[in-house]
Amino acid sequence: MSTLKVYAPYDQSLIKEIPLKSAAEMQEAIDRAHDLYEDRSQWLAKHERTKILEDIAFLMEERYDEIVFQSAQEGGKPLKDTKVEMDRAINGVKLAIENLGHQGGQEVPMGQTAASVNRMAYTMREPIGVVASVSAFNHPINLFVHQTIPAIAVGSPVIIKPASTTPLSCLMMQDIYDVAGLPAGWCTTMVCDREVAEQLVTSPKVNFFSFIGSAKVGWGLRARLAPGTRCALEHGGVAPVIVEPDTDIKSMITGLTKGSFYHAGQVCVSVQRVFVHESIMDEVVNEMDTLARSLKIGDPVSEETEVGPLIKPEEVDRVHEWVTEAKNAGAKVICGGEKISDTCYAPTILLNPPEDIRVSTDEVFGPVVCFYSYSNRDEAIARANSLDYAFQASVYTQHIDVALDTVKKLNATAVMVNDHTAFRVDWMPFGGRDKSGLGIGSIPHSMHDMTREKLMVIKSDVL
Template structure:
């Protein structure tokens, strides 16, 4: 496994700083920020830094856009989203190259992300014409015999969508697609580290036929205008994916409006004594280190039955060392850089702290630039940051257990949880773990990082609210209205 830096850059068309979409026009701002390739450091473009005034105008534009979206038929919304999906599929190579350049995600993974984003938009297009209500049996209770009616789903109005860098395309589609399917308008705030992919998607959606104001885009630093955006009285809902600290700040500023949040996780895996060890090790290595570990559902803690611990440890070390770390534009690369040098150094600091507290370094623990060699630790104290906090980087900890309930209890100790996994040949063990693990999803004989874009997705720990997954997000972003006819 080589950590050599090969200076290969996939060009992304540089933006002039006109990255703010407010109404029908693209704008710049008095201040811009430079977007760089995390692998090479090369400049990819400039992004405008929005301020409070831009946030206020974007919401005002979205208010008008929401009225236009509400008036669109479900068929028209569906056709726009289908057209966007088709255009994205046709332009997949350019979008994948942009994701790789902007985030350092290996091109194979970036290509998969584009394919998933196409699917997310198609699912959204399908849900646009499925959002139907039902009739209500008013005569089921005395006094309702002369009444009949139904309920329908209606849009909320203006949705603020705030997205992270690790899936800069598909996570936007998971918020924007369902919001538009329902008939809402969106103000999108993409991650500071990856705004250019969002600009590309916005242009594609406009070309697909979105009405003016239906999508507004604000790039820049959230600390400059976030409170003005999320706290605006004309915003009906805030949908956020990111860290707990920012999530708390959003809740304080948002006030009495609908909020959906996914605040990260600390993915636990249980490997039973009857598991297929090689399969489990390969799946855990892939689930832990893909996207350089910058994955909210990635594998972080692995609890291994004591009778197979050493065999799994050796298989896991081998699977980890077989991963190719380097140039993300090379199709052979498994692991690219972390998003920046600061995050890479943080992971190494956490690793060193764990070792100082008694952990054993089995492999990894090195970096070159923002490239961090996948790191595997054993004998990790529970109080170490790599164990009890979301690492969001390529480091995994191994633990022994003798009883499955002991492992489940340990897995449940994390404050934030999304997915857990168990590898076992026993249906009884699988069902038992599925019942007792306090998470939003349990993967059986699979890594925690598996996600189907149609399934419900979200967190189970403190602060997590709402669900994504297109059909479920559509319900979050709509409200029911009852229509009752009195026949007397």
């Protein structure tokens, strides 16, 4: 039997070795989920699903500390931030319960033509069918919830493949679902290699595919989906920020620093490109430099740690390679720019790197933020919009017309005003456009996507 060794990213110690699912086991899971969906006698009534979701939320709260520690240990996100993730995940389950009562259809008016008299029509929403989810490592608790709970809530069986670096948190969540009374087959966690996971993509028995990960992999998988399979893809971005000269710098810096170095920059909407008006560039960079140097880097399971490790040592090497490339091309390293260890990289600020090198054009996914000066806001917006990625962006200004104009002109699915690009709550629309993804995620949006509409038309002479 093949196994997977799960290592702590901070010290590379072995946490646990677990079995990998085989191709036969994956096919069995797909067949079981498909059979559940095809047999309406096995569908869970709405009140049954609601009760299960309520019990899941209760059990998550009961096992709060255990799940948080496991996630921080295997994923490397500092304990204090993992607690925030856990709170969001619990709230996500409660959001599904709340939105379950809003899943419905509407009347379609009839009688406007002679051919449509004596009829009434209504739409209703039904579960879409088997949902397949492929998840990422950076938010293992909350992504598990986002990629399974909407399906469970609407009555679609779901199979999830967690990231190979963070499967233990997901298996713990699966255990909670089981204890909460979710019948076998309605949510199945499959820890497997990439080749086995590809069955989730190509199977004609899968009706909806949810992917969180790199653009290269996501678009490649989309091309292999069976005909008729819908999908949602969430990729990364190269998040831009516009900082105007009237910005309240003191109030901005704390949030901007958090948005840049939260989870060591391993966030799809992490602040990466900050365009600052030349008149305040020195002050902004100096303030950011001071705060970045004060961040405590270390073991993610320590309550004091603010920046943890990158997920793998090779990611540290990659980030350092990109930073070295920027430095050699003329960027000024304000702080950081060095490995702290084989697993941790110093929070790094780069000033005016060329805009045609990797730290400026591709998602760093590490603790690196780039600052660029500008004199004209429209020119800064054009530079911010110059890439094929478009996810979340932000603008800092005290002038409402400037804010509104910038929001209108930035190519992004969401623009934060006087807040960093990594802001998110789980009921708001969230997703990328262009290379950054396809579809909009959130608990309510995903519930809608994991259902489909059916129209009923009734003909009667009494109408």
